[in-house]
Amino acid sequence: MSSIPRQKPIYRFAPSPNGPLHLGHALSAFLNRDMAAAAGGRFLLRIEDIDLARCTPTFEEGVYQTLDWLGLAWETPVRRQSDHLDDYATALRTLYDRGLVYPAFLTRGEVRVRVDEAEARGNLWPRDPDGSPHYPPDDRDRDPKTREKLLASGMRHAWRLDTTRAIAEAGKDLGWSEDGDGETGTILADPAAWGDVVLSRSDAPSSYHLSVVVDDALQGVTHVVRGLDLFHATSIHRLLQRLLNLPEPHYHHHRLILDSDGRKLSKSMGDTGLLELKAAGLSAADIRRLVGL
Ligand code: GLU
Numbered sequence: 645m646s647s648i649p650r651q652k653p654i655y656r657f658a659p660s661p662n663g664p665l666h667l668g669h670a671l672s673a674f675l676n677r678d679m680a681a682a683a684g685g686r687f688l689l690r691i692e693d694i695d696l697a698r699c700t701p702t703f704e705e706g707v708y709q710t711l712d713w714l715g716l717a718w719e720t721p722v723r724r725q726s727d728h729l730d731d732y733a734t735a736l737r738t739l740y741d742r743g744l745v746y747p748a749f750l751t752r753g754e755v756r757v758r759v760d761e762a763e764a765r766g767n768l769w770p771r772d773p774d775g776s777p778h779y780p781p782d783d784r785d786r787d788p789k790t791r792e793k794l795l796a797s798g799m800r801h802a803w804r805l806d807t808t809r810a811i812a813e814a815g816k817d818l819g820w821s822e823d824g825d826g827e828t829g830t831i832l833a834d835p836a837a838w839g840d841v842v843l844s845r846s847d848a849p850s851s852y853h854l855s856v857v858v859d860d861a862l863q864g865v866t867h868v869v870r871g872l873d874l875f876h877a878t879s880i881h882r883l884l885q886r887l888l889n890l891p892e893p894h895y896h897h898h899r900l901i902l903d904s905d906g907r908k909l910s911k912s913m914g915d916t917g918l919l920e921l922k923a924a925g926l927s928a929a930d931i932r933r934l935v936g937l
Pocket of ligand 1: 658659660692856869870874
């Protein structure tokens with residue numbers, strides 16, 4: 645009897661070219677490559693550039709230069725999200741056809757006023773795991789006629805997931821298998837904690853949440869290795885995967901590299917920029933040591 649060929653594990657490093665890569669990215673990229681190599685798997689690079697306003701060709705070029713310098717060989721062609729907006733639009737349409745997304749017309753300022761007013765009255769407004777206030781229910785509860793009228797008027801809007809409805813459709817037992825540096829084992833997903841997340845807005849045709857699950861599925865990614873800052877986002881990713889009938893990868897959320905004040909590194913902090921460290925004479929081996937590998 646011939647054995648069924650086992651699919652090779654597929655790992656990916658998926659930076660957003662909206663700033664120079666820093667030590668935190670180096671840890672993520674090394675871990676993905678090392679784990680792929682140890683498992684006899686593949687290592688992909690994906691450019692997450694759907695935020696068309698903040699991502700630039702110069703930063704994208706910096707990603708290639710940095711990874712090349714670090715000795716991380718990736719497969720080509722590289723998937724660039726801005727080349728695949730149709731894939732995300734199709735996924736959004738699927739959710740729309742099932743009544744799971746709605747047009748959201750409130751501006752950031754209007755949401756802020758709503759939250760401030762509620763909190764001034766002593767009511768606690770729910771916040772997501774990143775600390776942002778949940779979107780108010782106004783647009784979700786709108787009657788279809790008013791909604792059509794607003795859309796026809798050309799009013800700016802985003803598309804948001806009706807998370808409560810989505811959870812009801814997705815059913816119970818939503819979780820994921822985790823073997824990273826935080827909580828491990830089977831993690832129960834809690835998408836309700838996020839409220840009605842944005843899936844697309846006028847200035848960014850897809851959200852991070854939507855494009856990441858579509859791409860991981862299209863690229864056959866079996867193992868998602870990324871920072872612990874995205875641990876809670878996995879709840880929304882699992883919900884979208886279930887709704888869109890996409891496979892469930894394994895997850896590994898790794899420790900973050902913190903600055904001397906204990907804060908997460910950000911792309912605006914030049915002193916930990918990898919190309920600056922290269923210019924200062926450090927080697928790829930030095931970077932491995934600096935990130936604790
Ligand atoms: N593009 C995301 C970032 O740069 C990472 C997404 C992911 O690994 O899922 O933070």
